[in-house]
Amino acid sequence: MDTLFANLYGELHRTARRELFRRGGGLTLSATTLVHEAYLGMSALESAAFPDRARFMAYAARAMRGLVIDHVRRRSSQKRGGQFEMTALETTLAARLPDADALQDVSDALDELAEFEPALAEVVDLKFFCGFSFPEIAAMRGVTERTVQRQWEKARLFLHRTMSDEAKPS
């Protein structure tokens, strides 16, 4: 699956760049749209490798996580690098932007979680990194919304616990 994963990452990356270029490089990048687009693009090519959409989404969500973190990292470095003349309003909004390092911590903890509860990690990828809603995720995997919510709660608890453990000096 590793080759496949690499291909997928590449495809998502290409789709993202193409879309951003087409839009003139600014407006919010929609992960949801991106993943859908990539699916349409790839399902024609690699249908054999991905027996169903749910499995595709699982991989795509993981790939998307990497892409999102890259994107945020690039954006915040641009801001720090002074390419932007920030107005007061933008400063307050910029404070709301996620911190790439914090996201990387989440991502590391997620990898740990994925080793023994992959389904939980996947929900976080889909929800937090890709912005899919609970009903969408439930439909994607053919489970109830309640199941997804439960998994989300557990994953969040695990991540919170893991990340606060690591923050403490041991």
Added chain:
Amino acid sequence: MNAARWRVLSSHLDHALDLAPADREGWVAALEAQQPTVYRDLRALLAEHDEISDDPFLREAVQSRPDVSAAGHRVGAYTLVSPIGHGGMGTVWLATRSDGRFDGHVAIKLLHLGLLGRAGEARFAREGQILARLRHPKIASLLDAGVTTMGQPYLVLEHVDGAHIDEYCTHRGLDIRERVRLFLDVLGAVAHAHANLIVHRDLKPSNVLVTAAGRVKLLDFGIATLLDGDGGAASTTVQGGPAFTPSYAAPEQLTGAGVTTATDVYSLGMLLYVLLGGSVPSRGRTPAEWLASAAETELPRLSTVAPNGPLLRGDLDNIVAKALKKAPGERYASVSAMADDLGRYLRHEPVAARRDTLAYRTGKFLRRRRTAVGVAAAVTLVMASMAGFYTARLGTERDRARQEAVKSARVTELMISLLTGADPYPSRNGEPTVRALLDAGAARLANDLHDQPAVRAELMTAMGRVYQRLGAYDKAAPLLEQAVAQGRVSGADTATFAQALNDFGVLRRERADVKGATPLLEEALSMRRRLFGREQKDIAVTLVELGRAYEDAGVPDRAETLFREALSMRERIFGDAHMETATSKSALALLLWRRGDLAGATPLFRQSLDTSRAVLGDNHPNVATSWNNLGLILLDKGDAAGAEPMFRESLAIKRRVLGVSHSTLAPSLNNLAGALREQGRYAEARSSVEEALRITREQLGPGHPSLATYEVTLARIELAGGDRARAEALLRTALLRQERTTPGDDWRLAATRSWLAEALLRRGEYREALPLLEAAGRVLKNVPGRQGREAAATRARLAWASELVHPTLLAHY
């Protein structure tokens, strides 16, 4: 937290989180003695869980944060200028028209991504167009709505320069009468929207602006509704930030019940409370406290909390309290009614909650019906079922015309008051509001109409039936039981009584009480034959229902006779391309299929599917059933890959139409699991059938016999691809169930015995396996279809078992 500890805790955590907070405490405490380490860890985790429940940690998706670099970009025909606000729904931008065709500014709301799925985009644009038609001088117009090519949904709104109404009142130092006058302008605008069947759902000071010239402008009309995507109201509030604001939300919004024009009346009451009293009444600190308080207690009266309380005592107190009633039906019937009362207050006339006349309500109801755009299909179903029995009754009892007139007036009055009291608008998937409507009706019936037992019995039957269709068996049973009891008291053959017998019989059969169901359905059948003669549509209905009961009871010959009679009756009454005929074909085909007659079943299934799709469209539970059945045929022919998409289609329709936890999802999930198992996809198969088990337990109870079927399916998956000990345990459970509920010579029971023997043989345990196989072998016949396959498998297992018994003997040969 290391992986090993987490693994131990994971299932405990599932269980604990499933329990209500009140039960959780006791359950966790009980762990202390048995597993002290687990107890300590779990306790710590649950404490952390509670601690972070309000924490923003990971709450907001990375992708939904505002992007500040969008200035200068074009959205539709507009260019973004600068951001002017940011809220739960998205970012608001000041924008101008790109082509310079008009100079003024507009406000553009860029909605959070992730609020809409792909399917939601078309709906969003369509409903945006409807809202754009709402024109009123006091409502900020929605000029356009759309989705950019990147999937970014946006709204173009009239830009309003003004202050929030509460701030305006404070800054200008308006007195009470001036505030009431200003508020009347708000009511006028809301009334106009309601007349166009658009509810606001999120009325609050920040959505009511007043310009420097003192002109009121309402923002965001219908936008909460617009955003209520396919996931349902509850999920939108969790997902995209609240689609309403808790402080101003009506109890029914907090509890997730249906939203109606009465919801806006409540929020307006709250707005008036704030304008007159100066602050939002507090209902608690946490969401849980809010909910409890909103659902259980009335708010303190305005005059008791406001600093200027004495001035508000009396009329204004009463008016605010009436708008803020917990039960939507007790509030002002409309925004205009509230405005009328405030008008009377200003003119110093006596304030009176006017009692609606029947004519008034009928008129309003009919007007609404005629113009309603999004009235849920399920409500039509309620209407149709009520109108249906009403017509039938008129036909059979027309000689008792005078009594009828009184009766029908009562029925109509009750129906109308129900439907106006629980306005179905703007439900999307129907169920919550239908439930609200039914619950209101059932509550009224408990206390009402005792002087009209026949009318009462009719309404109970109708409501029981709708509850039953919604899968709410616990609500349906007492209603139908009382309706049957009423029929026995009156003692005469009537269409109503026969209907109640039929429906109660169906309910019992669906709850697996075949013994209780059969006599009721037999009684319904003979009564209908006496009432209606030889051929009539209701007779055919009972024929099919009774046939199903006999099929469940293990008497397929009798079932086939009844199905065939129903089918030919329907072909004559309705013709070939009619839904009733299609349903009959489907019932007969299923029976033939179970008996292994694939050749007989296939064309009937196909015809049934074609008719269903032609008549009902692609999105109907009956179409879902047909897909499911066709899938079964393919699966039986050994084409698991071909069957899989059919089961998935069936599930997709059922989830869309009936929700994700309806009991009829279970058979399709079970079948899908079978198709996946055949393809070696065990993990997917397992989660599919586990969902079937869970849904069935939740919806039909832990003792339902169909659980045995699903347990066997799961056991077969475990045998093929996993945990054999689990398989054995499941098969034992399934066997116990079937021994309790099915006759001893039923082949399905025999098949379970044989599978249990298989599990035993795999660990070399032939002593227990042999008698099971012998018992199974006596029952299973060599007929085509599943039973025959189980018979062949059983023979193979017997040979295997003998080999284990006499290994040396066989070695000699």
